Amino acid sequence: MITLTIDGRQVEVAPGTTILEAARDQLGIEIPHYCYHRDIGIDGNCRICLVEVNGNSAKLAISCKQPCGDKMDVQTASPAVVAARKGVMEFLLINHPLDCTICDQAGECPLQEYSYEYGSGDSRFVERKRNKPKHVEFSDKVMFDGERCILCTRCTRFFETVRECRPIGVENMGGKSTITLGPNGPIADPYQMNIVDICPVGALTSRDFRFKQRVWFMDFADTVCAGCARGCNITAGAYQGKLLRFVPRRNPEVNKSWMCDDGRLSYKDHNLGDARLRGAKIAGEPASIDDALAKLAELVGDGQGVAVLASTKDTCEELLALKTWAASAGVTTLWHGAATWSGDDFLRCEDATPNTAGAKALGYEPVPAQAPALRGLVVAGDVDVPPALLAGLDFLVLQRATETELSAGAVVLLPGRTPLEKKGTWVNVDGLAQDVRPAVEPGPGVPEDWTLWRDLLGESWPSVKSLTLRVRAELGGADGRLVASES
Amino acid sequence: MSDNLLFIIGTNLAKIILFTHLVLIFAAYMPWVERKVSAWMQDRVGPNRVGYAGLLQPIADALKFIFKEDAIPGHVEKVLFVLAPAMTVIPALLILAVIPFAPPVKVLGESVQMVIADLDTGILFVFAISSLSVYGITFAGWASNNKYSLLGGVRSSAQMISYEVCLGLSVVGIFMAAQTLRLTDIVTLQVDGVWNIFTQPIGALVFIVAAFAETNRLPFDLPEAETELVAGYHTEYGSMKFAMFFAGEYAAMFVFSALVAVLFLGGWDVPFMSNATFAALGNWGVVIGMLSFLTKVCAFLFFYVWVRWTIPRFRFDQLMHLGWKVLLPLALVNVVITGLWNLP
Amino acid sequence: MAKVVDRHKLTWYEELYLPAIASGLKRTFRQMFQPDITLQYPEERPQIYDDYRGAPGLVRDQDGREKCVSCQLCEYICPPKAIVIVPGEAPEGATYDYSHIEKAPREFFIDMLRCIYCGYCEEICPEQAIFMTGEYELNAGSRQELVHDKKRLYEIGGLRPDPIQKWKGKDDRLDAGGFTDLRKRGAGAEEGE
Numbered sequence A: 001m002i003t004l005t006i007d008g009r010q011v012e013v014a015p016g017t018t019i020l021e022a023a024r025d026q027l028g029i030e031i032p033h034y035c036y037h038r039d040i041g042i043d044g045n046c047r048i049c050l051v052e053v054n055g056n057s058a059k060l061a062i063s064c065k066q067p068c069g070d071k072m073d074v075q076t077a078s079p080a081v082v083a084a085r086k087g088v089m090e091f092l093l094i095n096h097p098l099d100c101t102i103c104d105q106a107g108e109c110p111l112q113e114y115s116y117e118y119g120s121g122d123s124r125f126v127e128r129k130r131n132k133p134k135h136v137e138f139s140d141k142v143m144f145d146g147e148r149c150i151l152c153t154r155c156t157r158f159f160e161t162v163r164e165c166r167p168i169g170v171e172n173m174g175g176k177s178t179i180t181l182g183p184n185g186p187i188a189d190p191y192q193m194n195i196v197d198i199c200p201v202g203a204l205t206s207r208d209f210r211f212k213q214r215v216w217f218m219d220f221a222d223t224v225c226a227g228c229a230r231g232c233n234i235t236a237g238a239y240q241g242k243l244l245r246f247v248p249r250r251n252p253e254v255n256k257s258w259m260c261d262d263g264r265l266s267y268k269d270h271n272l273g274d275a276r277l278r279g280a281k282i283a284g285e286p287a288s289i290d291d292a293l294a295k296l297a298e299l300v301g302d303g304q305g306v307a308v309l310a311s312t313k314d315t316c317e318e319l320l321a322l323k324t325w326a327a328s329a330g331v332t333t334l335w336h337g338a339a340t341w342s343g344d345d346f347l348r349c350e351d352a353t354p355n356t357a358g359a360k361a362l363g364y365e366p367v368p369a370q371a372p373a374l375r376g377l378v379v380a381g382d383v384d385v386p387p388a389l390l391a392g393l394d395f396l397v398l399q400r401a402t403e404t405e406l407s408a409g410a411v412v413l414l415p416g417r418t419p420l421e422k423k424g425t426w427v428n429v430d431g432l433a434q435d436v437r438p439a440v441e442p443g444p445g446v447p448e449d450w451t452l453w454r455d456l457l458g459e460s461w462p463s464v465k466s467l468t469l470r471v472r473a474e475l476g477g478a479d480g481r482l483v484a485s486e487s
Numbered sequence B: 001m002s003d004n005l006l007f008i009i010g011t012n013l014a015k016i017i018l019f020t021h022l023v024l025i026f027a028a029y030m031p032w033v034e035r036k037v038s039a040w041m042q043d044r045v046g047p048n049r050v051g052y053a054g055l056l057q058p059i060a061d062a063l064k065f066i067f068k069e070d071a072i073p074g075h076v077e078k079v080l081f082v083l084a085p086a087m088t089v090i091p092a093l094l095i096l097a098v099i100p101f102a103p104p105v106k107v108l109g110e111s112v113q114m115v116i117a118d119l120d121t122g123i124l125f126v127f128a129i130s131s132l133s134v135y136g137i138t139f140a141g142w143a144s145n146n147k148y149s150l151l152g153g154v155r156s157s158a159q160m161i162s163y164e165v166c167l168g169l170s171v172v173g174i175f176m177a178a179q180t181l182r183l184t185d186i187v188t189l190q191v192d193g194v195w196n197i198f199t200q201p202i203g204a205l206v207f208i209v210a211a212f213a214e215t216n217r218l219p220f221d222l223p224e225a226e227t228e229l230v231a232g233y234h235t236e237y238g239s240m241k242f243a244m245f246f247a248g249e250y251a252a253m254f255v256f257s258a259l260v261a262v263l264f265l266g267g268w269d270v271p272f273m274s275n276a277t278f279a280a281l282g283n284w285g286v287v288i289g290m291l292s293f294l295t296k297v298c299a300f301l302f303f304y305v306w307v308r309w310t311i312p313r314f315r316f317d318q319l320m321h322l323g324w325k326v327l328l329p330l331a332l333v334n335v336v337i338t339g340l341w342n343l344p
Numbered sequence C: 001m002a003k004v005v006d007r008h009k010l011t012w013y014e015e016l017y018l019p020a021i022a023s024g025l026k027r028t029f030r031q032m033f034q035p036d037i038t039l040q041y042p043e044e045r046p047q048i049y050d051d052y053r054g055a056p057g058l059v060r061d062q063d064g065r066e067k068c069v070s071c072q073l074c075e076y077i078c079p080p081k082a083i084v085i086v087p088g089e090a091p092e093g094a095t096y097d098y099s100h101i102e103k104a105p106r107e108f109f110i111d112m113l114r115c116i117y118c119g120y121c122e123e124i125c126p127e128q129a130i131f132m133t134g135e136y137e138l139n140a141g142s143r144q145e146l147v148h149d150k151k152r153l154y155e156i157g158g159l160r161p162d163p164i165q166k167w168k169g170k171d172d173r174l175d176a177g178g179f180t181d182l183r184k185r186g187a188g189a190e191e192g193e
């Protein structure tokens, strides 16, 4: 172990730790940086992370690359350091267009932030700023703006180190350097939009989110992507109740700092608009939820010949409440649905639902190939019902956010929430239980799903919290850890 | 005096109708005058859109009041809330009964006093009735069930009771000198003699100040002080009920102006005319006398407005101080002086 | 230290108040004969000065370009939240240097029932695109009419010559800088120039 002092505070770190990491992880001191990214690695080109080591103000060290040495004395904010950072900022801003008015990065831009700290209020630069290509379509998902680029090369290094390909690179030299597309044309990588997140400035922007809304007007919630069983941690951004974007949230155990483009764009599936079912329906006629539940209980009767088919997008809490009700109603057949998409060896799983592991752990089984003849079927959540199950049914109950072509045949329709409106737990493909938090509110007529089963049961659980505790207890067999994820 | 009952009823009815309407027309046009005069004093124009020089404005206002929804807020004490506006108008009109408008008129050879009821206790009747008008305001404040209104009502009762004392005492001198309470007699005495304002200057001053306080006019409009009480007792009122408060206030102003004219400015007297001259002129004398009387009333009404834009509102403690510690002693001194003066 | 200002001691004459009241009455009476200063509004119009803060409007520059880039700073600063902007891409094929601006408001609403005429929007606008105009007559038959949309705002704002036109001619300079314009390359339309 190495002992050193940073800003007068002593820390002990493992050999090989860099100063930047030691300061951040042990002391919570954020040293400014552009080119360094924990999941891409060190480059050392932006020079803003300079610190003073052992009082050597003549030759400052870049903290992102400098390993900690024994008995080092590091100053992260000495006058020499501040002066150096000011110099770096001035150079970075010389050719920067100061486009903040039209730049999507504004509001979450380290260049802006460090400008406030180290920038000068006005410019000494009297020459004409360099003009570089703007509005360059790197692909149908990513737009590039050469003038805003500070050439940190995070984007190229992402492809090199994380994706092991080189669709883009640096072209030209000196002041004319710019990021450019490679000879193979537009970027095709299915994880390419991550470069939008890691680009510290607004040089790379998402063509989907472009100009949709200023981030400072948006509401954010830390939750989990519902796209596949990986359960990438995300921050969902919404404006006035409408989801506008997902960005990955760092969780070293699940997705590091990344997520796939399809998952990122899956926010659109959760903006239901007018398609949403509000309130319940009995035989196609609007009815109160209480009446619908009463009808459901009457239909189910003693539970003989009735099966429950639950979506694996439902949270464990919902599945547990549903299971408890089913048991009390004499329904013993608990199935879970399934959905697949193309997986890969990076993040994407074949299973395109986020909570299959949770459903399994709670005793739900896949629909058997040879399904028994049923009297009735209760379908909970957004799930495709195998046509074989529908044959010869007395009644069908659907509980989901929207109506589908199946709804016409359903006796009772109950409202449901989208995954981005739920609060609860999902268990990912590795058995990791993760917190899901609502990013938007569904509006009137859509109670939380678990309350439906609670009301059927006649229980009085006050909030989903009481169910979460039970879920944790039940999942004791599975790896019931909840990993607090970092941003 | 005729013994013919029909004649008495007829003349009295005629007088009642004439005088009441006179007052109501004044009350209707007084807001117009007030707005005009206020405007002039503030270098403005005042109402000038409805009719020539805005002369139809009162009619427009009346129409507006009539067609407005007569809303009664849910939180009020209904009976008193409805009663209160009427209780401010009626006393003002009742006082009218004893005010002589002109010298006696000859009808069918009979001499008829130009006063509805020529009571020998005239002035006492005035005080008795004018005390009643405080109930209207107090009830309105209490029934409105609103802090501001209540404060307005409370202030108003305190103010009116205080100033009634001065009001009463200030005229005692006149009666001591005149040795009568009948208002027609007081006027007749002044027509032949000197106006009371010259013989009773202190009494006149105290009476005029008290008259301002009794009618809730600036500088003593504390019960309805807009800036502090958002209109005080009539905050909750609208449409015709509000209009009745309005009319009541202006009717009261008219009545007090008339009282000032009768008590201090010689009533229907015209300088250099005596009772004999009036009598000689016959019914023309009545017309001249009436015009003279109304001119004096108008002058005093103008004075009301004039003072409004000259003297700012008093603070409540100043008001009480003035009433009890200045005006009351002054009125008493006046009584004593008059007594000494008129020693037989 | 508190400074005690002694009250002026009133003389007996002043204590009477009556002379003061009389002089006050004289003053107000004389005022009645001063000329009126009232403006007979619908017939006579007030003079509107350049810095009058009337209804805010959006302006175009001398080339007819809409100057607003929908940065939404005015929406952010507006104290009563009167402004709502729907940002969007500038229309393709616009006559000005599109690649440098890229952004333009798709819709722009100012709720004049909320606006307090503070002028903050004009002050904060980095593009000098929104101005307080001399427009002071805002009448409408419904609330909806008083929510000014983009069209109305440009009507109010009109044209305002811009001496700088910072976006103008930037695309030409790009080619002069020796860069390959990737957009042209993408379109396969690289022309020797």
Ligand code: SF4
Pocket (backbone or CB within 6 Å): A096, A097, A098, A099, A100, A101, A103, A104, A105, A106, A107, A109, A110, A111, A112, A148, A200, A201, A202, A203
């Ligand atoms: S990258 Fe940052 S500093 Fe540059 S224009 Fe965009 S928001 Fe402004």
Ligand code: SF4
Pocket (backbone or CB within 6 Å): A148, A149, A150, A151, A152, A153, A154, A155, A156, A179, A198, A199, A200, A201, A203, A204
């Ligand atoms: S585009 Fe962004 S991430 Fe790539 S080099 Fe430029 S600033 Fe860095």
Ligand code: SF4
Pocket (backbone or CB within 6 Å): C067, C068, C069, C070, C071, C072, C073, C074, C075, C085, C121, C124, C125, C126, C127, C128, C129, C130
């Ligand atoms: S008017 Fe100005 S401040 Fe408002 S969005 Fe447009 S450019 Fe930005």
Ligand code: SF4
Pocket (backbone or CB within 6 Å): C056, C074, C077, C078, C079, C080, C081, C082, C083, C110, C114, C115, C116, C117, C118, C119, C120, C121, C122
């Ligand atoms: S003037 Fe003030 S209140 Fe009105 S739109 Fe502009 S910022 Fe908002």
